[in-house]
Amino acid sequence: MSKNQEFVKFDKVDKSYDGKVLVVKDLNLDIAEGEFITMLGPSGSGKTTCLMMLAGFETPTNGEIYLDANPISNIPPHKRGIGMVFQNYALFPHMTVYENLAFPLKVRKISKEDIDKKVDKALSMVSLSGFENRMPAQLSGGQQQRVAVARALVFDPTVVLMDEPLGALDKNLRESMQYEIKHIHENIGVTVVYVTHDQSEALTMSNRIAVFNDGKVQQLSSPDKLYEEPVNSFVAEFIGENNTFGGEIIDLSNGTCKVQLSHGEIFANPISVKSKGDKTTVSIRPERALINPENKMDNNHSGTIEEVIYHGDHTRVRLNILGNSEFILKVPNSSKNLDIKLGNKINIGWNSQDARALDPK
Numbered sequence: 001m002s003k004n005q006e007f008v009k010f011d012k013v014d015k016s017y018d019g020k021v022l023v024v025k026d027l028n029l030d031i032a033e034g035e036f037i038t039m040l041g042p043s044g045s046g047k048t049t050c051l052m053m054l055a056g057f058e059t060p061t062n063g064e065i066y067l068d069a070n071p072i073s074n075i076p077p078h079k080r081g082i083g084m085v086f087q088n089y090a091l092f093p094h095m096t097v098y099e100n101l102a103f104p105l106k107v108r109k110i111s112k113e114d115i116d117k118k119v120d121k122a123l124s125m126v127s128l129s130g131f132e133n134r135m136p137a138q139l140s141g142g143q144q145q146r147v148a149v150a151r152a153l154v155f156d157p158t159v160v161l162m163d164e165p166l167g168a169l170d171k172n173l174r175e176s177m178q179y180e181i182k183h184i185h186e187n188i189g190v191t192v193v194y195v196t197h198d199q200s201e202a203l204t205m206s207n208r209i210a211v212f213n214d215g216k217v218q219q220l221s222s223p224d225k226l227y228e229e230p231v232n233s234f235v236a237e238f239i240g241e242n243n244t245f246g247g248e249i250i251d252l253s254n255g256t257c258k259v260q261l262s263h264g265e266i267f268a269n270p271i272s273v274k275s276k277g278d279k280t281t282v283s284i285r286p287e288r289a290l291i292n293p294e295n296k297m298d299n300n301h302s303g304t305i306e307e308v309i310y311h312g313d314h315t316r317v318r319l320n321i322l323g324n325s326e327f328i329l330k331v332p333n334s335s336k337n338l339d340i341k342l343g344n345k346i347n348i349g350w351n352s353q354d355a356r357a358l359d360p361k
Contacts, residue, residue: 004068007033007191008054008159013063015049015215023049025215027063031193036185038194038202041212042238050212051161051195056080068158078107083152083160083190087167090148091136097123097147098132104155122150125184142173149181153190162194166201178204199239203227211235227285232272233358236283243289243327245282246360249273256298256352263323267298267352272359279360286316286328288354291340297349303327305344315340321348 008031015024024046031037039047052058054065056077064071072080091100101119110118123129126146136144145165152160162181166174182205185192196202202209203223210220211234219226219235230236233244245266251258257270259282268282290297303321310333317329317340329348331340339346 003033005032006030006066007035007068008193009066010050010054011064011066013050013053013060013065015046015053015058016061022061023215024053024060027215027217029210029217029220031191033191034189036182036192036194036205036207038196038206038209039212040196040199040202040209040238042197045212046215047195047197047210047212048163051163051193054159054193055082055084055161081155081158083155083157085145085148085152085160085162085165087164091144091151093136095135096132097128097134097136097139100136100147101151101154104151108155110155118154118156122154125153125188126150126180141169142177145169145177146180149184153184153188157190159191159193162192164196165194166196166198174201175204181205203239211238213238230283230356230358233281233283233361236356236358237361241286241328241330243284243286243324244361245284245322245324247280247282249276249278249280249357252276257357259357261322264301266301266322266355268355268357269353271356273357280357281359281361283356283358284350284354286330289327289329289348289350291329291331291346291348293349298352299355300347300349302345302347305340305342305346308340308342319346319348 010027010029013024013027014022016022027050039050041047049058053060059073064073098119101122102115105115105118123131126149128143128146166177169177178201194205206223208220208222209226211218213234219231227240230239236242245261247259247261249257250260252270252275256267257273259266259268259280266282273280301321303319305317306320306325307318309316314333315331317331319327319329321327
């Protein structure tokens with residue numbers, strides 16, 4: 001059976017709270033059945049508003065949202081068949097784990113026998129079998145969040161929405177929960193729409209990521225494409241670490257452009273520039289620049305080491321190069337014989353295809 005590629009569809013959706021300012025602008029977004037899609041962006045970018053419209057807690061000002069080809073803007077939240085996981089768990093403190101999970105099933109008038117089966121299944125999914133009689137206050141933060149995930153899955157929803165669900169957890173627990181939720185998704189294949197402002201979380205978990213800024217999707221791509229091929233300066237800056245040079249195009253030929261900087265020239269891949277004289281911000285990922293490259297590269301420059309920070313598996317080196325004193329290199333600690341000391345001059349190189357000439361910042 002082929003999966004519906006437009007299982008969830010935002011069609012020309014606008015949202016304004018005051019009738020003047022649009023917090024979501026002309027959103028067109030298709031989400032495939034069984035997909036794990038993340039809405040990623042800074043605070044105020046519109047991502048949570050989109051999730052709330054899909055859940056039914058907010059109504060679009062213009063446009064329509066479809067679920068499995070049916071318009072849902074006039075359907076109340078509890079009739080949409082959507083599971084929801086919030087950052088603050090939202091468990092009922094006076095109910096046991098079993099009662100918390102049984103609640104959405106009782107509302108749907110499911111028999112006691114089926115409730116028992118579904119609760120058992122949901123708890124085993126999140127590795128909490130045997131916790132039925134605990135109260136939420138007797139659970140750790142990670143366990144409470146797993147109960148919240150189980151409650152969102154217990155009634156076999158068509159879509160599960162997750163709003164910053166790991167925001168309250170510490171770093172190690174967050175990371176293990178990311179893998180746990182990813183594995184649950186892979187095992188049951190439910191459609192997940194996930195909201196976060198944490199880019200590494202989005203890269204770890206998602207099939208595709210929609211990067212929001214200023215009420216619009218800036219780019220919708222797979223994690224690797226988003227990181228390797230950002231389409232504009234906002235995405236390049238927001239996803240992962242990034243080096244930038246501001247300049248002007250002085251030549252454009254054979255699929256490469258030459259950029260005049262305040263201190264020198266570099267060659268780059270013309271992504272958002274069309275002609276000579278265009279202003280641009282050139283983006284280069286730290287791992288794309290190599291120290292003393294063995295093979296010839298079309299950008300070779302000398303820089304001075306201004307900071308060295310040891311990170312376990314790699315060393316983070318900050319250089320002053322071509323007038324940019326914030327240029328970052330990530331050097332694997334398996335690299336031997338590199339003279340990385342404060343104040344040293346080193347040669348680095350990168351390929352023009354890895355330097356993306358984007359819109360000016």
